[in-house]
Amino acid sequence: MVATTQHRCSGNEVVVVARPRRHWPMVEASRDAASLAVRLYGDPAEVRSSEGFVVHMHLAWLYLLHAEFTRDGADYRYWRRDNPRRLDKVDGEARRWELARSAKERWPNSEVPCERTSTFFIGLQNKVEHRFAGDQHGRQLARGRLGTRAVRQRHCSRLGQRP
Numbered sequence: 001m002v003a004t005t006q007h008r009c010s011g012n013e014v015v016v017v018a019r020p021r022r023h024w025p026m027v028e029a030s031r032d033a034a035s036l037a038v039r040l041y042g043d044p045a046e047v048r049s050s051e052g053f054v055v056h057m058h059l060a061w062l063y064l065l066h067a068e069f070t071r072d073g074a075d076y077r078y079w080r081r082d083n084p085r086r087l088d089k090v091d092g093e094a095r096r097w098e099l100a101r102s103a104k105e106r107w108p109n110s111e112v113p114c115e116r117t118s119t120f121f122i123g124l125q126n127k128v129e130h131r132f133a134g135d136q137h138g139r140q141l142a143r144g145r146l147g148t149r150a151v152r153q154r155h156c157s158r159l160g161q162r163p
Contacts, residue, residue, distance in 0.1 A: 026067035034060035058099060058125040061118045065102040
């Protein structure tokens with residue numbers, strides 16, 4: 001169902017216009033981040049390509065979940081505890097849920113495959129942030145490729161195709 005607004009033109013003529021999808025730029029940003037992750041992963045000449053893959057897949061999941069929250073009208077911002085009517089801000093911007101909180105709110109049941117994939121990227125992102133480079137690196141990135149497929153499927157199934 002597309003949200004619409006009515007505009008009155010000259011006379012008694014009423015024109016129904018579809019409202020723009022506010023979540024769509026976030027869907028595009030998610031798709032771009034996932035595409036960049038795949039390009040980085042597939043480029044052997046790129047320095048630290050595996051870390052770039054993990055970081056951009058993490059962002060792809062975050063943007064995708066925020067797009068779903070925006071589409072559904074859910075508020076995914078943090079509010080101040082001392083004054084719940086005011087937003088918690090960082091550098092003048094409202095602080096938004098990180099991927100771990102977004103996944104927990106979106107999938108309270110941890111048995112959902114998408115939640116498992118996003119949780120995997122949360123852990124992998126934490127390892128990359130702490131300079132992880134060990135024997136498990138290759139196996140984890142192979143699992144990460146499955147995450148790109150999950151993001152792509154989620155784009156199509158939950159948020160629809162491009163307008």
